[in-house]
Amino acid sequence: MAAGRLQPVNASGGSVSQPKAQAAGARRSALSILLALLLMAGAAAAEVFQIADIRVEGLQRIAAGTVFNYLPVQVGETVSDDITAQIIRTLYGTGFFEDVSVERDGNVLVIAVRERPAVAEIEITGNKSLNTDVLKEGLVEVGLAEGRVFDPSVLDRIEQELQRQYFASGKYGVGIESTVSPLERNRVAVRIEIDEGLTARLKQINIVGNEAFTDKELLKEFKLGTTNWLSFYTKNDRYSKQQLAGDLESLRSFYLDRGYIELEITSTQVSISPDKKDIYLTIALDEGDVYRVSDIQLAGEPSVPAEQLFPLIHMRRGEVYSRKMSTESADRISKLLGDEGYAFANVNAVPEVNEDAKTVTVTFFVDPGKRVYVRRINMQGNTRTRDEVLRREMRQLETAWFSTELVKRSRERLQRLGYFEEVNIETPAVPGTADQVDVNVTVKERPSGNLMAGIGFSQSEGIIFNTSVSQSNFLGTGKRVAFAFNTSRTAQLYRLAYTNPYYTIDGISRGFDISYRSTDFDQLIGADFSTDIGRAAINFGLPISDTARAGIGGYYQYTKFFAGRSLLAQDFVAENGDVFNDFFLTASYTNDSRDSAIFPSEGSLQSVSGEIAIPGSDLQYFRLTARGRKYVPLGRQLTLALKGDLGYGDGYGSTESLPFFENFFAGGPRSVRGFTANTLGPRETTLDEDPVGGNLELTGGIELYAPPPLGENLQNTVRVGAFLDFGNVWWTEDTDLVEPTGLELGDLRYSTGLSFAWLSPVGALSLSLAYPLNKQDQDEEQVFQFTFGQTF
Template sequence: MKFGMKLKHIPLLILALYSTSALAQEPFVVKDIRVEGLQRTEAGTVFNYLPVRVGDTMTEEKATQAIKSLYGTGFFKDVRIESENGVVVVMVQERSAIAQLIFNGNKSFPTDKMKEGLKQIGLAEGLIFDQSMLDRAEQEIKRQYLSQGKYGASVKTSVTPLERNRVAVRFDIEEGAVSKIRNINIVGNKEYTKEELLEKLTLTTPNWLTWWNKNDQYSRQKLTADLEALRSFYMNQGYLEFNIDSTQVSITPDKRDIYITINITEGEKYTVTDVKLAGEMLIPEAEARSLISVSPGEIFNRQRVTESSKAINDRLGNDGYAFSNVNAIPEVDKEKHTVAFTFYIDPGRRVYVRRINLTGNTRTRDEVLRREMRQLESAWYGADKIERSKQRLNRLQYFSDVNVETPAVPGTNDQVDLNINVTERSTGSVMFGAGLSSFEGVVLGVTINQNNFLGTGNRVAAQVNTGRINTVYSLSYTDPYFTPDGISRGFNVYHRKVDTTYLRTGDYKTASYGAGVNFGMPLNERDFVSAGLTFDYTDVELSSNSPPQFKRYCSSSEDANSCSNSSWFVNLAWTHDTRDNIMFPNKGVLQRISSEVALPGLDLQYYKLEYKHAWYKDISKSVTLMLNGEIGYGNTYGDKDYPFFKNFYAGGVNSVRGYEQSSIGPRIYDTQGQYRDFAAGGTKRFLANAELYFPIPGMKDNNALRLSTFIDAGSIAGDGIDESGACIDSRGQVSGCPYSTSLSDIRYSTGIGVSWLSPFGPIKLVLAKPLNKQDGDRTQMLQFQMGQQF
């Protein structure tokens, strides 16, 4: 008995007919199974796909099924099944395997990247060769070159047989030159010039910046986005009937130059005559109208209409209507060129959140994420609560990405799940020699920091940093949820040394030792208060070059050039923070009032008060305006002098840029009234900054890198200065001052800067110019800081 069946690229219909004719043969019991033709494939693989075993009855139907299964594996290009005296013989011819992928002529894409890309579509060394996959690979390579503007690129493939049923696949590539957009023509514009409209497009002809941003290279996606940008521009200017009639893209025969023509019809400018509300009003009508930014008498603006619908949708979402729909239905009068809008509100059903599902947190414990959630399970859906939860997770700085989804629960119409997927980032760091600044020089040392210790959300930091000005040894631990209500508790111990020799602020050295405990308590979502108690012991060392004002402070000690102080001081602070991001905010406000008060009974009796107000506004999607103001005041409340080493200073990369670090403010005089080039600091401080942040031209928005332009202002007054602003020498006599030292004597500067959250730590680079430099001021045009928080 013999089953003479063969399957080799034949339609299933023919196979079915062929199998039917074989059914006339009688079934038989399988005594043995033999496989012939295998070179690489294991015999066990063939046996797994056979529907019969030894002892089973072989039928024509099972033989057909076996052929289909084996052919479907893709391992074989020919399969035959025959029988000899009860033995089933499976004869196969294997497909060739890819032994080599060879690329020739590829310059824009490295060979390893080419192989990696082809592997994703099923063409790689070691896999079975498939001609259809090779054709697809050829088209994909061409598409990649087209995306780079190389429309003259060509790809030729060849397949070379090798021993042991293998093949080598070769790609011969001619990349050709990059095709450039030589002209973009807009036809039909009347109200706006061609130059005005071209500014709205991303695509452009070659210029000094296109070598970087590649915007002179055509792509269908970019053109589609540009056409929508053009449409939005006209719609926002009142042209309700604006239309893009056609677009033509032509390329020269040598495929080097591209010409684009856009045909438009502007239409007439429309005015809004009326705005009405309709539908199911679940919120007060007055409140709904306050969310609409479109008013009668205004020129039609599509963006405002869209924003108004979204604002009402968001408001309904806050009350649990997750699937609300607000449509702005226009009533157009083409003769009068007017339009009236009816905002039809369909709130849908009120829904609640069934479960909150967390994924992606492989290190961070679930409870650390859940305690930041403001949306609760089994509670009504709240869009504002979900958005706030996402912001709080982002502010932890544990995750590089937080993605939130709210799918409906299958089988219900009033439930959703809240799915939160996070991508964890490294929250610990060990930095060696990581500090560098224009005023400290190289900062050597080690900093071990773990903001998410063992996934608990607790912060642990150990620091040993040495600079020519500041030396710090510290250890701190903070539990942000010491209580379930969010009260934090922290401990810290430190040893700090300060050497001002390099700052020219009056020679002195201090060595401080201290330990403290602090608590913090949230008042609400945006407000936070903190209180801490610290014991501090400070040694002060003066030199022969130290100003008399400093020596007077230590005059009561046995050695006039040194003295020591011990104190208990309390830190109190209130913070109001609505920023959307801690490192690179785009909108929000940061206000902080802080105080430091030395308690009576020990050596120091002083207090310091500081207030900071920073305001961020997103001017556009990628441009942010920041306005910042700070004031500080310090004084003594007893019969002891104010400690000069607690003075305020200004100047440097973090205050008034363009002036040397801590160089702004009163100057020091010696006992003979001679001027010294020392900045004394003071007990009063004023600082103001206006800064505009924007991305680097030609680069996509980057959350870790941005440019800025700024204007700074600041001044220092106080210690050693009487009410009239005159300088006081060590004998208490008033001497003439070459500079005014009141807060009204403000220094200004302007410049540009770049901020980068690099893998080595935050980097700030500033190019600044003082605007009202006075004689004796020390300026510094280029300033930078790396490896320190800013």
């Protein structure tokens, strides 16, 4: 059979070129008609054949196997016109080819293709406010990426996507131009030029229809706002549709919480100035009437006496209806039922509105379900830590009623151990039962050992070398072992410590601590004396609650005192000697409810501690200290921190006063910033007038913390603040060697300034820029202060 040829067919299955009968005149002869019929019969016979082989021509990057995978025919099948049309449509549909044709070479099916070019590179220029990587991620979503097949139709979608991203950041005057340049080997380079223009700012927000509340009251609920002096940081003046939707929901909640059930936001209009710089927002609303609570009812089967549930409903008849109070009341009832073992309780507050009387009847439908017990507590993921270490932290017990509060507290206690990166607790129902659950605890271990060598610098102590070996979860038992060595120009420290947090099954801890410290006060504060102190201690801790703990202990302390040229030190040695063996009793109480030990945003820390040298010691004295921290979140961005420290010490028995090398000191980055460290307070009445501290300390401050204006990804490692510090120390005993003496609150020093803290990959950096508000002649001012530590 002679080789034939299929007619080329387009992607839609229609004929691209088809023989046309030529008009020979007004009338056809019988011979012409016969010849035409014979030709058509021959063509039909040529178009239908059985495939002996398939050949693909024109491929450059795409493998032939890829084409074969898409073909709707295989060798041995019969081909006709409708099949060829399907082949072309299928290959066009892949998006890989610009042109596809199907031909016949004998019994070989020949598929000729021309590939679309590949994207070799994408260049974006002119983008300043949006990161290039972020923009490229958006381009990938619409189908443009390096290495992919280029589709010209995607350029429109690219411009729309980029416009969307810039509109979301408030740049409505953005201009985008894209060009495509051909390259060798059937590739193209895509260049996108962006003219960002200026960021449009909210010029005015108008609220129309509000009669009960002023615009100022309502706009306090908005995160959007007109430009003010903080807008560069908060970016509140950048309009976005998503943020407006959130603000409108906040507006609805504001009215619903004040009895305006019929509130309707009738329209929102957003207009932009011709120069695309200013945005005007108008919100129209219809407040409606105020509704009051006419009745409060309980429905369903609470399984808990109503006398226990009604006090949890913080609503009263005759009061203005509040959706917030209704929801919070339902949550309290649900929590109580959960704590009583009804793990699957369902509580819904349903308001029944009386439009004529303008009242609401609130019915709390309570469905407690069955009381649930814990069948088994399963531990998973603790490859190093023993099960018992986890189980002793669990407040939810096996065979007991299930309690949502106890499960929550169990998770918090496991997180506070510091042994795990993640703690997850699931409570699946036991198959085949309706009143049992398992508590599955899954943890992800973190390295609990720490081998550290480091170098740091502080303005008060100079270069600091340190090394330490610690294991907070020794052999998976939860016991802590540590060795430390630190040295600076002012002090050297060697320390070995061991703590068993569960010395008894009830959670009483026991620890031992042996240390040696050598301190050169001449380098530290300028006073010419030094001490060598060795200590051996034992301590016990008693848990009072999940956040509070009491401690008692005792230690022996050996002190070697070197007087130097200080007259105060020489007088002390003449009266008491220079070597002391003392025995101390200690007691403490700590309550820590902060949400984080680093950069907390809420909670508090209170601690009180005391130590006293018992009778029979060479020196007899005591020291009392109190410390308080309070963190109050102000919205989602700001945190207000309040802090205060109080310390007092004195002698008793044969020791007239607190040994002055045990004095409190103030000034510096850790107390009153803006003053040189440890320089506030009394001084020796000598030519050098060296600071000597005092036996009474009072310091504190107020600080407003904020995340950095550089991006949300840094909020866990960077924090800035504005502060007001105050404090001083006093020498309350009369002496001719120190002045001033006595307590005078008018001696308090104040400073204000800005702070910056960064948990960098190589250590913690703390900076402050402070201005003393009431500096006196003898005070040493230090406006800029910093500390930095590096580990390697």
